[in-house]
Amino acid sequence: MELNDNFEKELLEIFENFNRLQEDLTGNIWDLITVAGLNASYVKEIVASAKESDSDVSKIHEQLERIKSSSFDVVTTVHGAKDNLQKGLGSFENTIAVMNEFIAGLAEMGKHFENFKDLFLKVQDSTVKIEKTVHAIEDISELTNLLSINAAIEAARAGEHGKGFKVVATEVKKLAEQSTGLTKDISVLLDELEESIQSSNTSLGKYDQVRTFMNSKVEVTRDDLDDTKTSLLSISSDLTAAGKTVTNQSDSIDQIYSLVESLSTSMTLLNSTSIHITNNIDYQDKVIEKLTEQGAQFAEFLEKKNRFSGEQEENSGLIVGHDIAYPPWVYIEGGKSTGISIDFINTITRELPYEIKFKPQQFQVLVDELLNEDIHAIINVGWPNDYLKDKPLIHTEPYAVFEPVAFVHKENSGVGEKNSVDYISGKRVAIQKGSYVEEIVSEYTDELAYVNNDIEGIAKLIWRQVDAIITEREVGKYLSKRFFQNEITAVTEPYKRLDVVIILNENNTALRDELNNAIINHRGR
Structure with missing residues (x-):
């Protein structure tokens, strides 16, 4: 009996260490995914810029060659004119x-x-x-x-x-x-x-x-x-x-010509090797995508392990899903879910008889799990939502508001300037694929550059390939501070105000009502 107790104690200690390791590893994985995505965006822009620069340098090289020839003619003409003048x-x-x-x-x-x-x-x-x-x-x-x-x-x-x-x-x-x-x-x-x-x-x-x-x-x-x-x-x-x-x-043109010739050779070499960089980035994207899937599988494995170890009874808690990275609303830090919506849910559920288990995952995957009732709810959802409107889902009372605004590089923002929504008229604007503000923004400009995520869009803004990016106000501020040294700033009024809600399976009205009461009570405080 004592042997079994010691074994169980050691096993629990192993599980605890394993949990801490899992939290650290999960946090590092999500940080790696975020930074790798940012670096991939940068490298892609660098490669694209290098190709354009190679073409530009070639043109400069040709122009300098003409200038060099013309300069020689000018020197000859000036000396000839001087000789003729002496005569x-x-x-x-x-x-x-x-x-x-x-x-x-x-x-x-x-x-x-x-x-x-x-x-x-x-x-x-x-x-x-x-x-x-x-x-x-x-x-x-x-x-x-x-x-x-x-x-x-x-x-x-x-x-x-x-x-x-x-x-x-x-x-x-x-x-x-x-x-x-x-x-x-x-x-x-x-x-x-x-x-x-x-x-x-x-x-x-x-x-x-x-x-x-x-x-x-x-x-x-x-x-x-x-x-x-x-x-x-x-x-x-x-x-x-x-x-x-x-x-x-x-003589100076000859020196510049030599330098540009060397630069042209270097740019040609860089351009010829960029295919390897691009292929590596594509491979990195696939690895990250696979790592994301494995991270989710690892989280499911730990959840099953916890249930097996007795740390969590299957019916004693709520499994709440959220998008992997929509900071500062929801994101992973130190292996744990955090953010504005995470803090709110933790606050309103303190008086409910549930222990919350957060599950970060791609949004589409979470929706499928919610429809299959593998999870209980998804937080931090903008509503109304065209993607969800025909699905058998219900939502709670709103607990916050998304405010999408235009962000530009601070060099072009003006001091303390807040512009109307038509500020982007005639400008090239980056917008995330499937964004809920696409229809509104398209009323002001038809020069839209679609990106996979906000980080990729801001990278294009940094490289001056777009004039602005449309994203949620708090998200843009967080990304600007976290990854771009506050070089990106908001310059317009909100294009739309979208309610932030919790969605549930239509069969789970009782939980919806409990959450609604908690949200309403929180408003009254």
Whole structure:
């Protein structure tokens, strides 16, 4: 008898140790599943990003190759322009020298012109003097002619004695007539000469005006050439500096090109190996899925073991199912069920004659077990629920409210900003497959990205592949703090308020009524 007691005592001690080990192992398994899911989401986004980056780097590589070629052409063009400018400056220097010689020639011509002008004025003065002399000769000729006439008259009066004097008078008259003819001819020539001198004088005046105008224009041109030379020298200096800058830039582009070429090679290698990463992640997902099933089977085994060991009578407790992970409402921590709904159920059932046994499992599996009456109830259920509406199930009074809101990265949230539900209009929004707010959210945007869970959706938000994610307010806050260093924040009013209830098999109305009374009593406190 004593041997049996010792054996039973040792067996119970083994069971207790086994229970503690089971709790620790279960907690670690659920933590592993959660973190592995998060890491899988991250790795998938990294692989997808790497593929996009590989394509982008290839395009950058091509563009840099074109820039490198263009940069070489620019360097060649700048140096060519500089050489041509130097040649142009040489020709320009020659032009300025010729212009200076031309200006010196004009100055020399000006001096000769002034000498010629002085000589011309002297000729004009001499012509005037000659004209006056001719007029004096004309006067003398007229007097001589008059004198010859008087001599002829006196010779006629003298008769025979005046014949010799008459001959002299006649000759004098001829001489006077010849003088008069010659002076007339000279006067005509002088008039023509005066007219030519006047015309030449006018031409000389015009030439002087043209010469003065040319001098002024040549001076302006020389100044312009000097200014142009200064500008060309400045341009030459700028081209020299630009040539150095472009050469340095070309060297930098060569370095960047080499770095991008190395990056392109690395990205290509990463992209080629990403298939192995993806395959491993897919395998990890299958392992986690299998581990989840085995965890549930392990929990069932422990439940049977506990009943066998006498720790729990089969009919003395309630088996209450809940979703594996919907923190902070329900989740596993330290191998035990915890969360807002867990605390509530523990509170309201203290005065009921039941011991609560929580059973974490996938929601669809729990529903099947509830329909088969393998469990008594499922907590933390949003209601109304399209998935459950045609099933033979009943529900309790609501004990809480789900409030789905939009979460964004805090960089895009605004300080303390709370927006209306149409904030997501035109934005790409992540939403869990089968979410109860899908119909409502689709009214504001048709750019929905479906994800398997909220962690996967937040990972897409972190990677900027979506603009927002719709999830329950408390869930989003918990995940942001637990896994994302509070980088995710709520920015809208609730899109919907959904009652949180407990569901039971329709055959279990008595338990439903007991739970309802406990819920109502709790409200009154």
